[in-house]
Amino acid sequence: MAVAWLIWPLMLSLTALSANSLTEAETLLKFKESLTNTKSLDSWTLDSEPCGGTQRWFGLLCKKNSVFGLKMEQMGLSGKIDVAPLIDLPGIRTISIMNNSFSGKIPEFNRLTALKSIYLSNNQFSGDIPSDYFARMLSLKKVWLSNNEFSGHIPLSLATTLPRLMELHLQNNQFTGIIPNFTQPGLADVNLSNNRLTGEIPPGLSRFNASNFAGNPDLCGGKLATTCTQPGISTASISVDGDTKDEYKSKYYIAFGTLGFLFILIIFFLFFQKKRRKRTSRPSEQDNTEDQHIHVTVDGSRTGASRQSNPSSFRELTTDLVMVNKEKGVFNLEELLKSSAHVLETPNGQPNNTSGGSVGSAYKAVIAASGVTVVVKRVTVMNEVSLGVFAQEIKNLGSLRHKNILTPLAYHSRRDEKLLVFEFIPNLSLLRRLRGGEGEDSQLDWPSRLKIIRGIARGMRYLHRELAFLTLPHGNLKSSNVFIADDGEPLISEFGLQRLINPDAQPHSLAAYESRDGTVSAKSDVFSFGAVLLEILTGNGGLDLAGGANLAEWMDLLHPTVVTAARGDKMVWDEIENVLRIGVRCIGEDPDRRPSMIEVVDELTVGDSSDEFITIET
Numbered sequence: 001m002a003v004a005w006l007i008w009p010l011m012l013s014l015t016a017l018s019a020n021s022l023t024e025a026e027t028l029l030k031f032k033e034s035l036t037n038t039k040s041l042d043s044w045t046l047d048s049e050p051c052g053g054t055q056r057w058f059g060l061l062c063k064k065n066s067v068f069g070l071k072m073e074q075m076g077l078s079g080k081i082d083v084a085p086l087i088d089l090p091g092i093r094t095i096s097i098m099n100n101s102f103s104g105k106i107p108e109f110n111r112l113t114a115l116k117s118i119y120l121s122n123n124q125f126s127g128d129i130p131s132d133y134f135a136r137m138l139s140l141k142k143v144w145l146s147n148n149e150f151s152g153h154i155p156l157s158l159a160t161t162l163p164r165l166m167e168l169h170l171q172n173n174q175f176t177g178i179i180p181n182f183t184q185p186g187l188a189d190v191n192l193s194n195n196r197l198t199g200e201i202p203p204g205l206s207r208f209n210a211s212n213f214a215g216n217p218d219l220c221g222g223k224l225a226t227t228c229t230q231p232g233i234s235t236a237s238i239s240v241d242g243d244t245k246d247e248y249k250s251k252y253y254i255a256f257g258t259l260g261f262l263f264i265l266i267i268f269f270l271f272f273q274k275k276r277r278k279r280t281s282r283p284s285e286q287d288n289t290e291d292q293h294i295h296v297t298v299d300g301s302r303t304g305a306s307r308q309s310n311p312s313s314f315r316e317l318t319t320d321l322v323m324v325n326k327e328k329g330v331f332n333l334e335e336l337l338k339s340s341a342h343v344l345e346t347p348n349g350q351p352n353n354t355s356g357g358s359v360g361s362a363y364k365a366v367i368a369a370s371g372v373t374v375v376v377k378r379v380t381v382m383n384e385v386s387l388g389v390f391a392q393e394i395k396n397l398g399s400l401r402h403k404n405i406l407t408p409l410a411y412h413s414r415r416d417e418k419l420l421v422f423e424f425i426p427n428l429s430l431l432r433r434l435r436g437g438e439g440e441d442s443q444l445d446w447p448s449r450l451k452i453i454r455g456i457a458r459g460m461r462y463l464h465r466e467l468a469f470l471t472l473p474h475g476n477l478k479s480s481n482v483f484i485a486d487d488g489e490p491l492i493s494e495f496g497l498q499r500l501i502n503p504d505a506q507p508h509s510l511a512a513y514e515s516r517d518g519t520v521s522a523k524s525d526v527f528s529f530g531a532v533l534l535e536i537l538t539g540n541g542g543l544d545l546a547g548g549a550n551l552a553e554w555m556d557l558l559h560p561t562v563v564t565a566a567r568g569d570k571m572v573w574d575e576i577e578n579v580l581r582i583g584v585r586c587i588g589e590d591p592d593r594r595p596s597m598i599e600v601v602d603e604l605t606v607g608d609s610s611d612e613f614i615t616i617e618t
Contacts, residue, residue, distance in 0.1 A: 024050050024067055027088045028057070034082035037101070040075040061094065069094035073119075076100065081107040090114070098122050098144070106150070110137055117142035121169065128152030135161045142167040146191065153177040154197075159184075159204075166598055170195065171215075179205065179219075185468035186461075188596050192216070200228045321421070322391065323410045324398025328423055329370045333412060336376070336421070339365035344375065359476070359497060359509050364424055373424040374409065378417075381505035382497075387413050390500055394420070397496050400466055404459030406483060406493040425483035425491060430532075433484055434539050446565035446572065448488055449536050453579060454604050455490040456482060460529055461597040463495055464522055472498045472520055477528040478511045479535055516545070516589050523591035529600065530586025537562055537580060545587045554580055579604065 022030070025046055032044055043058045044050075051062035061069030068091045078101040086092060092112060096119035103124040109115065113136045126149035134140060134157040141164045151174040158168065159180035167189040168182070175195040181202035182190070190208050194215035201213060201222030210223045220228040321333040344362040360379040367374065382390065394411045401407065410421040427433075430452065433444055444452075460474060467473035474495040483491045498510060498520075507513045512520050515527035535541045539559040558576070566573040582603055588594050595603070 022088055024089065027085050028060075028067070031082060031085040034079055035077050036079040037076050040077070041072075063091070066091050068092060069096075071096050072100070073097070074099040078102055080104060083108045083111050086112060093117070093139075095119065106133070106145075110134060113137055114139055116140060116164075119144040120148065121146040123148055125150060129155045131156045134158050137162065139164060141165060144169040145173065146170060147172045149174060151176065154180055154192075156180050158182070168192075181205075185465040186598060188598050321410045321412050321419075322395075324395050325407050325409045328372050328374075328409055329367075331367045331370060331372070331410075335367050335369055336365060336374075339367060359494065359501060360420075373426075375422045375424045377420040377422065377494075379420060381502050381509050382418050382500045383416060384502045385500050387415065390418060393496070393500055400463075402459055402462040404455045404490055404492060405463065405495065406491040422493060425485065427484040427486065429480050430482040430484060430490065430536070431479035431541065434479060434535060435541065444561065446562055446576070449562065450575070450579065451488050452482075452484070452490045453533055453536055454601075456492060456529065456532060457597065457601045457604050459490065459492040460525065461601045463492070464525065464597045467496050468522075470496060470498060471522070472510065472512050472525060473522060474525045474528070475510045475512045475520075477525060477532060479532055479541060481511075482532065515591070516587075517591045519591070521591060522596075523594045526586050526594045526597060526600070527591075529597070530583045530594075533579065533583035533586065537576070537583065554584060 025044075025048075028050055029044060029046070032038055032041055035041070041057075041059060043056075048057070049065075050057045050060055050067055051065045056062060059070060059072040059075065060067050061071050067089055070092070071094075073096055077097065081097075081102065093115060094117040095109060095112070095115065096117075098119045099122040101124065102120075103126065105127045106120070106125055106129050109118055110133050115137055116139050118140065119142070121144045125145075128151055129145075131153070133155050134143075138161065140162050143158065143162075143165070144167070146169040150170075154170065154175050154177070158165070159182045163184060164186060165182070165184045166186050168187065169189075169191045171191040171193040173195050175192075175197060177197065178199040179192065179197055179202055182204040184204075187204075190205060191212050192205075193211065193213060196218075197213075197216040198218040200220055201224065205212075206222040208222070210225070213219050213222065213224060220226040321331070321336060323330055342364045344364055359381055360377045363376045363378065365374055365376055366372070390413050391411070394408060394413075398408050406422055406425070408420050408422055412419040412421075456477075460477065463473045474492070475498040476494045477492065481492065481494045483493065485491055498506065498512075501509050510520075511528050512524035514531075515524040517524070517527075531541075531543075531545055534543060534545070534554070537554075537559065538557045539561075540557070543557070555577075558580075562576060566576050582595070582600060586594055586600065
């Protein structure tokens with residue numbers, strides 16, 4: 001008996017192993033059994049491999065000889081989809097069964113928690129979708145459920161549990177009730193038209209055009225012509241199960257609760273103020289230390305000439321340095337002040353200054369205690385902003401993390417003196433790499449240039465998502481504000497500063513104001529990205545960007561290194577032409593027709609990372 005108890009766990013494990021040892025082909029064929037009208041799937045047989053080189057099964061998307069997606073569109077398929085077999089395909093990331101004849105409740109695709117995109121449009125699916133249906137699908141980016149017969153409330157989990165959501169198509173269904181407040185910063189494509197939705201368009205969707213909500217006569221607010229006459233109808237009253245509660249009762253509770261809390265705070269405040277007056281105040285101790293200064297030397301010509309600046313060039317700084325990013329260690333203002341600082345030159349050999357779209361002079365310094373080399377940017381165009389606002393904004397920027405952005409390390413702030421501290425990147429700026437001397441340009445072959453373009457695009461996409469509340473998420477993108485790391489990845493600097501710069505100084509300090517549309521917006525950043533992209537392709541930053549979208553003319557301007565890479569290699573040439581086409585679209589005169597940074601990344605990486613696919617709804 002004891003032996004049996006010892007063997008029993010082994011038997012269970014062997015049984016489980018046997019049950020989970022189905023091949024991809026067997027798993028897919030088991031899935032196929034739940035479908036009807038499968039004539040189009042006749043290639044699915046055991047005598048071939050699903051992702052075989054010569055006999056790939058129809059309707060599959062493959063990556064490295066493994067299935068990562070189903071694209072079974074317009075095949076006349078129907079039946080009750082059994083999702084369970086697909087769980088045994090760990091690499092599956094995208095599913096499209098659009099334009100078929102499936103009906104009934106939404107299948108249990110939410111069991112596939114690693115999905116990035118799901119396309120169910122143009123079927124006959126019906127009924128309510130559970131509120132928490134999408135709760136575990138944290139990687140989901142694209143959800144297309146349009147042109148079905150879904151009813152009930154829009155699932156709350158779509159709005160609250162999908163941080164990466166970019167596309168949402170729910171049009172031409174029978175959804176009812178109030179729209180949840182979608183706050184995902186990357187959400188760029190939404191269509192809720194032709195449903196039975198009611199109430200006010202929530203703040204998170206108010207930026208979208210009225211056409212995205214057409215066919216819902218009881219909707220109001222946003223860009224719709226209908227103004228909400230009953231303020232207070234909002235998504236705050238939606239419970240987890242989608243039911244609407246008594247909004248006015250909730251508001252009264254909140255209001256009275258807030259007043260009561262404030263009343264208690266006032267009583268405590270008066271009590272402590274009274275006690276404080278009774279205390280004997282001490283005279284404050286004055287700091288009698290001598291003024292501290294940074295001694296600045298300016299890097300002179302390439303022969304090594306230098307000069308000593310006025311010792312008071314950084315003024316007296318007595319308050320401390322505030323660290324917002326400790327990844328490079330912690331240092332204080334005293335350590336920084338003891339360092340010898342060298343003015344960083346512009347590529348033309350002149351000291352860096354505030355002209356030409358810069359927010360201040362830049363100095364290089366080495367922290368003696370740690371050996372960390374930093375760049376100190378002495379800001380000259382932010383003196384009108386309050387110290388509190390400055391501190392909060394820089395702390396927000398310091399919390400950002402992405403491999404393609406250069407996050408500030410620290411700041412110092414006084415009314416008439418503000419410093420920003422960044423990590424020093426020894427590999428110089430992109431501008432110097434493109435047009436500098438000493439053979440720097442020769443290191444940038446076509447793969448290096450493409451890597452830089454893609455990295456800048458990813459970094460900008462991240463900033464546009466994390467700083468979507470800013471008019472200009474970056475605002476000052478140019479080749480001199482992009483640095484190259486040791487691994488060849490670009491690092492974007494000097495972002496998110498628009499709200500801190502004095503209004504009258506913004507047009508002269510920020511590159512985004514060079515956009516041709518006459519206004520500033522996130523699409524101005526896209527214009528700046530396009531200008532940098534074309535500079536990388538041509539090696540020339542002084543191009544006339546108003547020359548239009550004639551690709552043939554731009555082809556004549558390509559840098560010889562780029563042309564040489566494409567010679568005799570059609571795949572490379574197609575790659576270059578695709579990148580060039582994107583750049584020309586980005587500098588288009590009409591900002592509404594420029595792509596978003598999300599679209600730019602998708603188009604730039606379509607050839608090197610096919611974990612998703614683009615499909616068109618018909």
